[in-house]
Amino acid sequence: MNASGILGATPEHIAKLASYGLAAVVTKTFTEKPREGYAPPIIIKLRNCGYINAVGLANPGIELLPQVVRKGKELGLVTIVSVGGSSLEEFVKVSTVALDSGADMLELNLSCPHTRGYGLDIGSDPTNVYEVVKAVSSLSSTPVIAKLGVSDNYVKSSGKALEGGAKALTLINTVKAMIIDVYSAKPILSNVFGGMSGPPIHPIAVKVVYDVYKEYEPEIVGVGGIVDWISAAELILAGAEALQLGSALSTKPRELVDSVLEGLKEWVSELGYTRIKDLVGLAHKK
Numbered sequence: 001m002n003a004s005g006i007l008g009a010t011p012e013h014i015a016k017l018a019s020y021g022l023a024a025v026v027t028k029t030f031t032e033k034p035r036e037g038y039a040p041p042i043i044i045k046l047r048n049c050g051y052i053n054a055v056g057l058a059n060p061g062i063e064l065l066p067q068v069v070r071k072g073k074e075l076g077l078v079t080i081v082s083v084g085g086s087s088l089e090e091f092v093k094v095s096t097v098a099l100d101s102g103a104d105m106l107e108l109n110l111s112c113p114h115t116r117g118y119g120l121d122i123g124s125d126p127t128n129v130y131e132v133v134k135a136v137s138s139l140s141s142t143p144v145i146a147k148l149g150v151s152d153n154y155v156k157s158s159g160k161a162l163e164g165g166a167k168a169l170t171l172i173n174t175v176k177a178m179i180i181d182v183y184s185a186k187p188i189l190s191n192v193f194g195g196m197s198g199p200p201i202h203p204i205a206v207k208v209v210y211d212v213y214k215e216y217e218p219e220i221v222g223v224g225g226i227v228d229w230i231s232a233a234e235l236i237l238a239g240a241e242a243l244q245l246g247s248a249l250s251t252k253p254r255e256l257v258d259s260v261l262e263g264l265k266e267w268v269s270e271l272g273y274t275r276i277k278d279l280v281g282l283a284h285k286k
């Protein structure tokens with residue numbers, strides 16, 4: 001599937017994602033009210049590789065959410081709504097609209113690292129994670145996935161999310177980072193710092209998935225720096241059962257999805273297995 005925030009804010013975006021050959025689509029994180037996000041610049045391509053962004057959870061708010069979900073369903077895609085909030089009430093409100101719109105699953109954004117009061121500010125506290133996941137999980141039988149990121153508490157937060165009723169965990173979000181212009185001597189992003197994505201965070205994602213799988217063996221959606229089948233395979237070996245592609249979808253997305261799937265298929269049979277499931281978490285048995 002795509003990673004949240006890579007398109008997914010409008011019905012048009014969903015139609016575009018549908019053309020990439022993904023098994024499921026994830027919406028942009030929706031908050032109750034529309035958010036404009038930060039002033040530009042909001043995304044920087046790094047000189048070596050990867051990106052740093054501080055978009056500020058810009059999204060059209062719950063009014064447009066039913067149309068976005070309807071588009072995904074119309075196109076026959078499993079449609080996962082990414083839910084944001086700065087309070088328990090907001091998470092419940094956005095989730096309720098997503099469920100009423102027919103979302104197949106909810107992914108709770110407990111990990112955006114650059115928007116004060118949202119994401120990681122909530123997800124780095126295991127007690128908050130438990131409360132938000134429990135409140136949203138008790139709304140319906142629709143599966144709830146908790147998306148967590150890098151913090152001192154990621155293993156504990158993962159445990160609390162599962163205890164609260166999460167059916168799976170998406171790991172990881174972008175990683176806090178910043179970039180400074182050497183002539184003006186100023187931080188480049190208007191928010192000063194942002195979240196790094198792409199190849200530089202891949203080994204971090206592998207470690208987080210590995211650590212969490214080792215502790216709880218939950219169902220994990222692996223995300224972070226996947227650029228080819230090898231980076232996808234590493235996350236599977238660490239413990240991921242499904243994958244999301246983010247930054248890498250910015251160039252030739254259809255070709256990327258096809259080549260990851262093709263590469264994984266060949267890899268599985270070369271190792272003598274028939275199903276990807278047999279390779280999930282295999283690095284723990286070596």
Ligand SMILES: Cc1cc2nc3c(=O)[nH]c(=O)nc-3n(C[C@H](O)[C@H](O)[C@H](O)COP(=O)(O)O)c2cc1C
Pocket residue numbers: 003004005006028029043051053055057082109112147172173174196197198199201223224225226244245246247248
């Ligand atoms: C421009 C941009 C916007 C993003 N917006 C969201 C978002 O709204 N919600 C969310 O949970 N993650 C968001 N993310 C994080 C991605 O979903 C993903 O976790 C992260 O980029 C790591 O994957 P990648 O290295 O494949 O890009 C965003 C990432 C980028 C680059």
